[in-house]
């Protein structure tokens with residue numbers, strides 16, 4: 817697999833492996849596309865590295881999982897990310913087209929991050945270390961926060977918990 821221009825996999829200060837830039841990126845610039853393998857909701861597989869594209873967003877009528885297989889597999893979550901992920905369903909080829917865009921200028925050596933916005937059932941403790949950290953990797957939509965079980969809600973930062 818070819819290396820992606822401007823990206824390098826490293827040990828991350830956030831978690832495990834992560835990806836840093838080897839050149840600057842401008843706000844609005846596309847960082848890369850993410851290659852993957854498609855799984856349906858009823859498939860038995862490890863979804864740790866998969867983007868989930870819901871049925872409405874995909875236009876396919878069902879949630880689909882795009883198991884990332886290139887350097888994007890190692891992009892970590894941040895509650896104050898420097899990138900957004902976008903995706904669309906390619907019905908003709910039955911695949912997801914996913915790409916990451918810089919939310920702001922990104923300097924050489926910064927770790928690439930995006931907001932995983934996990935549903936409540938998938939929420940995990942967050943180690944992004946930003947001042948905006950919610951305490952959990954979870955969608956910040958109040959309706960989603962309200963669905964958190966008590967033991968996870970307790971790990972939300974107080975300001976986020978108060979608003980949920």
Ligand SMILES: C[S@@+](CC[C@H](N)C(=O)[O-])C[C@H]1O[C@@H](n2cnc3c(N)ncnc32)[C@H](O)[C@@H]1O
Nearest residue numbers: 831832833864865889890891892893942943944
């Ligand atoms: C797609 S993997 C990212 C690569 C991961 N660092 C690794 O080495 O396998 C997603 C998993 O990484 C971990 N992760 C990513 N961002 C994190 C964060 N901000 N805080 C804690 N764990 C994180 C979580 O366990 C998450 O389910």
Ligand SMILES: [Zn+2]
Nearest residue numbers: 895942944949
């Ligand atoms: Zn965080």
